[in-house]
Amino acid sequence: MNRQGITRRTMAGxxxxxxxxxxxxxxxxxxxxxxxxxxxxxxxxxxLLAGRLPINSGITLDIPTLSENGNSVDVGIKVDxxxxxxDHIRMVHILSEMNPFPVVARFQLGYRAGRADVATRIRLAAxxxxxxxxxxTRGLIHRAEQEVIVILGACLEGG
Amino acid sequence: MSDLTTRITMxxxxxxxxxxxxxxxxxxxxERAIDAVGLKPSPRKIIHTFRxxxxxxxxxxxxxxxxxASNPYMSFTTVATETGVVLFEWLEDGGARxxxxxxxxxx
Amino acid sequence: xxxxxxPAFASDIRPSREFLSPELRAQQDDPARHPGWLWVEQGEALxxxxxxSGQPSCGGCHGSVAGMRGVATRYPxxxxxxxxxxxxxxxxxCRSQRQGEAPFGYESEALLSLTAAIAARSRGxxxxxxxxxxxxxxxxxxxxxxxxxxxxxxxSCSQCHDDNAxxxxxxxxxxxxLGLGYPAYRLEWNxxxxxxxxxxxxxxxxxxxxxxPGSAEYLALELFLADRARGLTIEAPGLRR
Numbered sequence: 001m002n003r004q005g006i007t008r009r010t011m012a013g014x015x016x017x018x019x020x021x022x023x024x025x026x027x028x029x030x031x032x033x034x035x036x037x038x039x040x041x042x043x044x045x046x047x048l049l050a051g052r053l054p055i056n057s058g059i060t061l062d063i064p065t066l067s068e069n070g071n072s073v074d075v076g077i078k079v080d081x082x083x084x085x086x087d088h089i090r091m092v093h094i095l096s097e098m099n100p101f102p103v104v105a106r107f108q109l110g111y112r113a114g115r116a117d118v119a120t121r122i123r124l125a126a127x128x129x130x131x132x133x134x135x136x137t138r139g140l141i142h143r144a145e146q147e148v149i150v151i152l153g154a155c156l157e158g159g
Numbered sequence: 160m161s162d163l164t165t166r167i168t169m170x171x172x173x174x175x176x177x178x179x180x181x182x183x184x185x186x187x188x189x190e191r192a193i194d195a196v197g198l199k200p201s202p203r204k205i206i207h208t209f210r211x212x213x214x215x216x217x218x219x220x221x222x223x224x225x226x227x228a229s230n231p232y233m234s235f236t237t238v239a240t241e242t243g244v245v246l247f248e249w250l251e252d253g254g255a256r257x258x259x260x261x262x263x264x265x266x
Numbered sequence: 267x268x269x270x271x272x273p274a275f276a277s278d279i280r281p282s283r284e285f286l287s288p289e290l291r292a293q294q295d296d297p298a299r300h301p302g303w304l305w306v307e308q309g310e311a312l313x314x315x316x317x318x319s320g321q322p323s324c325g326g327c328h329g330s331v332a333g334m335r336g337v338a339t340r341y342p343x344x345x346x347x348x349x350x351x352x353x354x355x356x357x358x359x360c361r362s363q364r365q366g367e368a369p370f371g372y373e374s375e376a377l378l379s380l381t382a383a384i385a386a387r388s389r390g391x392x393x394x395x396x397x398x399x400x401x402x403x404x405x406x407x408x409x410x411x412x413x414x415x416x417x418x419x420x421x422s423c424s425q426c427h428d429d430n431a432x433x434x435x436x437x438x439x440x441x442x443x444l445g446l447g448y449p450a451y452r453l454e455w456n457x458x459x460x461x462x463x464x465x466x467x468x469x470x471x472x473x474x475x476x477x478x479p480g481s482a483e484y485l486a487l488e489l490f491l492a493d494r495a496r497g498l499t500i501e502a503p504g505l506r507r
Contacts, residue, residue: 064289068289068453069453072228072229072453072456074289096226099226100225101224103224104226104227105221105222105223105226106221107221108220108221110218112213112218112240113235113237114178114237114238115236117180117234118221118233118234118235119233119234120231120233122226123191123227151436151437152436164304165304168298182299184298186301229301229456229457232301234298234299
């Protein structure tokens with residue numbers, strides 16, 4: 001069997017038990033960096049909002065309420081926007097409430113995107129809230145959130 | 160070229176002004192450096208940045224974390240402006256850079 | 267006593283895809299989003315690559331991988347030498363006998379990729395293994411194993427996959443237990459794995475001994491499952507939880 005098959009790195013156990021401030025590997029030039037692990041979800045969201053009151057509309061967040069497996073959860077995000085050079089979506093953040101790192105992904109869009117319509121697949125360590133913030137070029141922030149129940153399947157190889 | 164296996168799904172042709180959708184898969188473990196208690200931790204190794212330029216201008220950028228699933232998938236849109244090269248770049252922990260190129264013909 | 271398997275009626279056995287959530291099924295059908303196609307891609311590259319031995323590549327003998335259409339519907343099959351081989355072991359045989367290379371190894375990425383690339387060429391085609399002649403004894407053994415109670419939970423394959431197919435077990439829906447999607451990308455694995463690896467996970471589930479991938483028992487069981495899936499179409503590379 002290959003290496004992946006034998007280890008017991010299940011998402012739920014593995015992620016939840018890790019202490020924050022985990023030793024950094026050297027030479028990582030990541031844009032979303034590890035120092036986030038020292039900040040919790042609320043602090044991260046507050047920093048991104050920077051005092052602005054979010055608009056709780058305009059985002060279509062397509063994410064299952066019940067995940068198939070926390071290893072891979074589909075997320076689709078669409079944001080309403082007039083989409084002009086002066087007024088379009090410039091940044092979309094996916095935040096997770098319970099993962100070790102609250103910023104899961106950040107999409108930077110230009111005017112040439114034509115619309116805000118992105119998708120990816122994320123890991124979720126446990127049942128939790130996923131929050132999406134979308135920032136316009138005018139500095140407004142749209143916000144959407146959804147609770148995702150993460151279940152473990154039957155007959156897991158890790159037992 | 161690099162050893163990263165990728166799949167890029169996008170139209171080959173578009174009319175000027177069309178918004179096209181691009182879907183991208185890459186074969187990568189996205190090692191998050193976090194393991195269950197009792198196991199030896201391994202260093203983080205993920206694709207941390209994915210960016211796309213089209214006809215010389217960056218049109219999409221995604222910053223990825225360890226919270227992105229293995230074999231990262233992303234989809235996004237861009238406006239067909241002119242016939243040109245679409246350059247896809249994956250930047251990996253440790254400094255490796257993987258690229259792919261597609262051509263979009265705009266009429 | 268009901269020692270013999272009650273063969274489920276054909277109408278009771280449903281394709282694996284019908285047990286997937288609508289989301290997963292849609293993703294299985296969409297090569298743009300289905301990560302299993304990355305393995306197919308790698309397998310096709312291997313198909314074309316000449317081995318270091320100087321012997322021909324797979325394509326050097328067989329031509330385009332497109333010519334493998336329908337091949338996966340006929341495996342496992344008894345070889346000229348009289349051994350029951352599944353697609354993986356058939357590739358390994360070619361690798362060692364024709365290409366003069368060490369076998370890739372069961373569950374190696376290379377073997378999984380090649381198997382996925384070949385099986386993908388039979389996507390949508392009905393399973394049609396031969397079960398007569400030399401295969402008959404293997405089928406009988408597979409049939410026996412399928413109904414054999416095993417492990418600390420003392421469960422047979424049939425007790426889940428016939429008696430309780432369609433019902434929920436923890437977060438999953440119990441399927442008809444067919445191998446149609448294998449090699450499959452399983453979310454739990456974060457990658458592609460073989461049917462035998464999946465059978466090992468089943469064995470663990472009922473707290474039974476896990477046999478080695480490629481073992482005679484799993485091959486016989488694979489033949490039984492292929493026969494059970496007769497007429498149903500191949501889904502490989504499948505997408506599973």
